[in-house]
Amino acid sequence: MKDSATPDVAGLYIHIPFCRTRCGYCNFYSVTSLFRIPAFLAALMKEMDMYSRKFSIFDTVYIGGGTPSLLHVQQLRDIFQKIEKSFVLPPNTEITIEANPADLDISFLKALQDMGVNRLNIGIQSFDRQILAFLERRHTAEQAIYAIEAARNAGFDNIGLDLIYGVPGQDMASWLDTLSVAVSFHPEHLSCYQLTLDADTSLGIRRQKGDFSLPGDDLQYDFFMKTADILKDAGYIHYEVSNFSRDMRFFSRHNQKYWNHTPYLGLGPGAHSFVKGQRWWNYRSLEKYITEIEAGKQPVQEMESLTMEQLQLEALYLGLRTKRGINISKFAGRYNCDLIAQKEKVLKRLQEEGLVAIQNGCLRPTLSGLAVADSLSLI
Amino acid sequence: MKNIRNFSVIAHIDHGKSTLADRLIQHTGIIDDRDFKDQILDNMDIERERGITIKSQAIALPYRARDGKDYILNLIDTPGHVDFSYEVSRSLSSCEGVLLLIDASQGVQAQTIANLYLAMENDLEIIPVINKIDLPSADVERVIEQIDSELGLDPSGHLKCSAKDGIGIEDILEAVVQRIPPPKGDPGAPLTALIFDAQYDPFRGTVIHCRLFDGTVKKGDSIRFMSNNAVYKVEEVGIFSLFRKKTGKLSAGEVGYIIAGVKTVSDIHNGDTITHDTKPCDVPLPGFKEVKPVVFASIYPIASDDYEDLSVAVEKYTLNDASFVYQKDSSVALGQGFRCGFLGLLHLDVVQERLEREYDLSLILSVPSVRYRFTFTDGRVLDIDNPADYPDPASIIKTEEPYIRATMMMPERGLGSVIKLCKEKRGVNSTLNYTSPGRVEFTSEIPLAEVIYDFYDRFKTITQGYGSFDYDVIDYRESALALLDILVNGEKVDALSQIVHRDGARARGIMSCERLKEEIPRQMFKIAIQGAIGREIISRTTIPPFRKDVTAKCYGGDITRKRKLLEKQKKGKKRMKMVGSVSIPQSAFLAVLKTGHN
Numbered sequence: 001m002k003d004s005a006t007p008d009v010a011g012l013y014i015h016i017p018f019c020r021t022r023c024g025y026c027n028f029y030s031v032t033s034l035f036r037i038p039a040f041l042a043a044l045m046k047e048m049d050m051y052s053r054k055f056s057i058f059d060t061v062y063i064g065g066g067t068p069s070l071l072h073v074q075q076l077r078d079i080f081q082k083i084e085k086s087f088v089l090p091p092n093t094e095i096t097i098e099a100n101p102a103d104l105d106i107s108f109l110k111a112l113q114d115m116g117v118n119r120l121n122i123g124i125q126s127f128d129r130q131i132l133a134f135l136e137r138r139h140t141a142e143q144a145i146y147a148i149e150a151a152r153n154a155g156f157d158n159i160g161l162d163l164i165y166g167v168p169g170q171d172m173a174s175w176l177d178t179l180s181v182a183v184s185f186h187p188e189h190l191s192c193y194q195l196t197l198d199a200d201t202s203l204g205i206r207r208q209k210g211d212f213s214l215p216g217d218d219l220q221y222d223f224f225m226k227t228a229d230i231l232k233d234a235g236y237i238h239y240e241v242s243n244f245s246r247d248m249r250f251f252s253r254h255n256q257k258y259w260n261h262t263p264y265l266g267l268g269p270g271a272h273s274f275v276k277g278q279r280w281w282n283y284r285s286l287e288k289y290i291t292e293i294e295a296g297k298q299p300v301q302e303m304e305s306l307t308m309e310q311l312q313l314e315a316l317y318l319g320l321r322t323k324r325g326i327n328i329s330k331f332a333g334r335y336n337c338d339l340i341a342q343k344e345k346v347l348k349r350l351q352e353e354g355l356v357a358i359q360n361g362c363l364r365p366t367l368s369g370l371a372v373a374d375s376l377s378l379i
Numbered sequence: 380m381k382n383i384r385n386f387s388v389i390a391h392i393d394h395g396k397s398t399l400a401d402r403l404i405q406h407t408g409i410i411d412d413r414d415f416k417d418q419i420l421d422n423m424d425i426e427r428e429r430g431i432t433i434k435s436q437a438i439a440l441p442y443r444a445r446d447g448k449d450y451i452l453n454l455i456d457t458p459g460h461v462d463f464s465y466e467v468s469r470s471l472s473s474c475e476g477v478l479l480l481i482d483a484s485q486g487v488q489a490q491t492i493a494n495l496y497l498a499m500e501n502d503l504e505i506i507p508v509i510n511k512i513d514l515p516s517a518d519v520e521r522v523i524e525q526i527d528s529e530l531g532l533d534p535s536g537h538l539k540c541s542a543k544d545g546i547g548i549e550d551i552l553e554a555v556v557q558r559i560p561p562p563k564g565d566p567g568a569p570l571t572a573l574i575f576d577a578q579y580d581p582f583r584g585t586v587i588h589c590r591l592f593d594g595t596v597k598k599g600d601s602i603r604f605m606s607n608n609a610v611y612k613v614e615e616v617g618i619f620s621l622f623r624k625k626t627g628k629l630s631a632g633e634v635g636y637i638i639a640g641v642k643t644v645s646d647i648h649n650g651d652t653i654t655h656d657t658k659p660c661d662v663p664l665p666g667f668k669e670v671k672p673v674v675f676a677s678i679y680p681i682a683s684d685d686y687e688d689l690s691v692a693v694e695k696y697t698l699n700d701a702s703f704v705y706q707k708d709s710s711v712a713l714g715q716g717f718r719c720g721f722l723g724l725l726h727l728d729v730v731q732e733r734l735e736r737e738y739d740l741s742l743i744l745s746v747p748s749v750r751y752r753f754t755f756t757d758g759r760v761l762d763i764d765n766p767a768d769y770p771d772p773a774s775i776i777k778t779e780e781p782y783i784r785a786t787m788m789m790p791e792r793g794l795g796s797v798i799k800l801c802k803e804k805r806g807v808n809s810t811l812n813y814t815s816p817g818r819v820e821f822t823s824e825i826p827l828a829e830v831i832y833d834f835y836d837r838f839k840t841i842t843q844g845y846g847s848f849d850y851d852v853i854d855y856r857e858s859a860l861a862l863l864d865i866l867v868n869g870e871k872v873d874a875l876s877q878i879v880h881r882d883g884a885r886a887r888g889i890m891s892c893e894r895l896k897e898e899i900p901r902q903m904f905k906i907a908i909q910g911a912i913g914r915e916i917i918s919r920t921t922i923p924p925f926r927k928d929v930t931a932k933c934y935g936g937d938i939t940r941k942r943k944l945l946e947k948q949k950k951g952k953k954r955m956k957m958v959g960s961v962s963i964p965q966s967a968f969l970a971v972l973k974t975g976h977n
Contacts, residue, residue, distance in 0.1 A: 193932050224927060258935070264936055272938070313949070346960040350903070350904070371928070372929060374930055375925075
């Protein structure tokens with residue numbers, strides 16, 4: 001197995017825009033009209049045809065959503081068969097699927113294995129009943145525990161768990177409980193996201209109305225640092241702001257493509273694609289997506305060509321979210337910007353403050369630096 | 380000539396001068412009611428918003444009086460603020476009479492008196508007009524009493540009006556005709572014309588506003604400015620209707636304009652006398668002086684890239700404001716900018732606002748300063764207004780600063796606090812005068828530097844808006860001075876340096892640090908703010924860093940969304956000034972500039 005994605009081999013993302021119920025914090029595009037799944041799948045197949053000449057090979061595939069795990073086995077099998085018919089997936093391709101714990105049973109999980117899925121990312125969020133209720137999750141803590149055990153039993157050796165902290169009403173003890181339960185299953189990968197609410201989500205609207213407030217900066221900082229500490233002690237590598245992995249082998253290869261300006265193709269409503277300085281995204285509407293494709297058109301809502309300055313900014317903010325940081329000479333070559341020369345003064349200051357370090361030709365955020373990575377990218 | 384009247388309206392600020400002018404204009408019917416824009420003489424937004432008239436203007440009003448004859452009433456508008464008293468005096472010398480407008484609820488105020496004195500110096504007929512008589516708080520009897528006791532005018536000659544509601548306007552116009560004398564002068568004598576204003580017209584160059592005392596001026600004449608003997612050829616003359624109206628000639632007694640190919644307003648000096656080049660008058664009209672700035676500050680663009688734009692803006696701005704002076708300046712912290720001189724603090728505010736608004740710039744101002752006088756060990760004497768030029772203390776044997784005489788009028792109950800304020804501001808030689816029951820006039824000699832900080836605001840608060848303030852610069856007096864520097868993370872921010880009185884240095888240092896702490900947002904690292912005199916740190920404060928500022932999740936491949944947010948933040952950051960590695964917002968500079976009492 002490889003440590004990381006082969007440079008410049010593209011990744012494939014497929015967005016399954018369906019959920020049984022919407023969670024109040026989530027800003028990904030999804031609808032609950034499950035009867036439209038067949039129409040969506042038909043459109044998706046056609047969309048793959050549209051790109052089969054432009055893209056030939058993917059070494060990561062990520063089925064996300066929405067809730068891909070609510071598809072039937074046969075529907076998923078159709079998707080994978082179509083992918084393999086349209087594109088080449090080399091032998092060690094990372095194939096991830098996102099799942100809701102409530103959807104996982106042993107036979108479904110075994111079927112996923114048969115299809116070649118080798119990485120399972122389960123949306124656990126919390127093991128606390130009240131927190132799950134606040135987040136409007138449709139599964140229970142018991143279902144979550146069952147799902148993880150079933151995944152292991154089915155033979156998954158690369159399991160990722162998503163958790164959320166900083167939920168109103170959640171104190172440090174409650175969060176650490178959830179974290180320790182998660183760690184007890186020895187998942188290969190953990191994503192610990194601080195709850196952030198976009199204004200147009202239902203929880204976001206409630207927050208603006210003043211129904212509740214999110215923890216303040218100091219508490220958020222404590223959550224962040226404590227999480228980092230505990231997972232470090234448990235043997236995890238904190239390789240990105242919110243991402244932890246037991247070994248470099250288990251870093252999400254697909255997500256790293258997003259962070260490295262590696263090409264990726266996103267299919268399905270609202271999905272984003274990026275190739276050589278161009279980014280485009282599909283309509284964030286299932287019906288518009290379907291009608292465009294039925295009319296023989298690519299369902300692209302907008303396309304942008306990034307300027308060098310924009311690429312620089314992206315590379316800075318994405319790079320400074322990772323433990324590896326930014327390779328200074330590669331950055332200079334790729335983005336035409338000598339960071340050391342141009343930012344000498346502020347970098348010196350940031351080093352003195354222990355927010356960044358320069359090691360082996362890389363500009364790296366320290367742990368405190370990761371906590372302020374957004375600001376670091378604005379230097 | 381006997382059908383001409385030249386007059387002005389003078390008043391304390393907010394006593395309704397512009398509104399009265401509007402009503403007079405409306406009454407004479409030279410403009411349709413439906414085209415009427417309130418306060419038509421104040422044609423700059425800022426003037427209208429602030430309710431003050433910065434640039435004076437003139438307008439000729441046709442009026443058929445009750446005697447059945449037609450008259451031309453030249454209404455010459457005057458600026459309504461102490462910073463512009465010279466301009467007021469020049470406008471007044473173009474008139475034979477004034478309407479002295481007094482707010483019926485506010486009564487006589489400091490500028491009412493200051494303006495009255497200016498009118499008296501010019502031997503003008505003075506008609507007291509009590510305005511806002513319909514206000515519930517109006518106290519007409521008290522004002523009539525004040526006209527007698529405080530102004531020394533015959534109270535029986537007063538008029539009453541409500542400019543807002545158009546009450547009493549006809550009587551005012553009638554009084555202008557009957558009581559203000561017609562101009563005197565000889566159209567055949569050598570040309571003698573007084574410049575009382577100038578405006579820049581982008582198509583025609585400078586438009587000179589003038590009053591002819593003797594002689595006649597026509598298109599094609601060669602005219603000479605007596606202050607500098609500059610000669611120009613007259614291209615156009617005319618009078619002020621709502622817009623300029625060509626007349627071909629202007630004669631003694633008339634008020635009008637001359638266009639003569641003068642490029643900038645700075646080439647024109649208010650109060651200067653115009654005569655014919657070939658047949659000049661013997662002596663210029665009296666009262667001319669060059670206006671000298673008394674408050675100085677440097678201005679810098681927030682974005683260094685905007686320096687060129689600022690440079691163009693300043694140059695264009697000067698075309699229309701001869702009392703604004705500037706020269707290039709540069710700051711270590713803020714880059715290239717301009718050192719500017721202003722007539723006073725209000726003038727400074729107005730200039731800043733106009734540059735920002737009319738030229739779409741974001742500016743930072745250094746702490747305003749007065750012009751200090753230094754005497755050196757070798758006997759040299761130097762005037763310095765820029766803290767950046769503060770000399771080596773070892774070479775100084777004497778430091779002096781300008782003093783003003785402040786005249787304040789207020790209800791008696793505020794007196795104690797005002798006396799305290801003046802004392803705190805190092806005021807000396809105070810006098811007290813009971814002008815009428817319950818009202819006092821208090822004067823004090825105060826260093827100008829103390830007044831340009833927060834004097835106005837505190838005075839207004841103490842007197843609850845019922846006090847008024849006026850000042851004259853009187854002389855220079857010896858004073859112990861020091862240079863206060865502000866350091867941000869050890870780096871001196873030269874634009875925040877201030878020349879201060881030694882006794883107040885520590886307090887000023889503490890205040891500056893606290894103000895900056897309130898305005899500078901938390902950043903990634905700790906920020907130390909210090910006040911220093913020489914090497915001695917006299918005040919310090921720190922801003923702790925923020926510790927958490929990172930988005931948890933980049934939404935899948937949607938990198939664009941987050942980038943757009945960062946681009947927005949980056950733009951916001953560009954509007955701040957980087958000092959070392961600290962971003963300082965414009966508001967922080969302003970906060971220090973307004974340093975004062977909370």
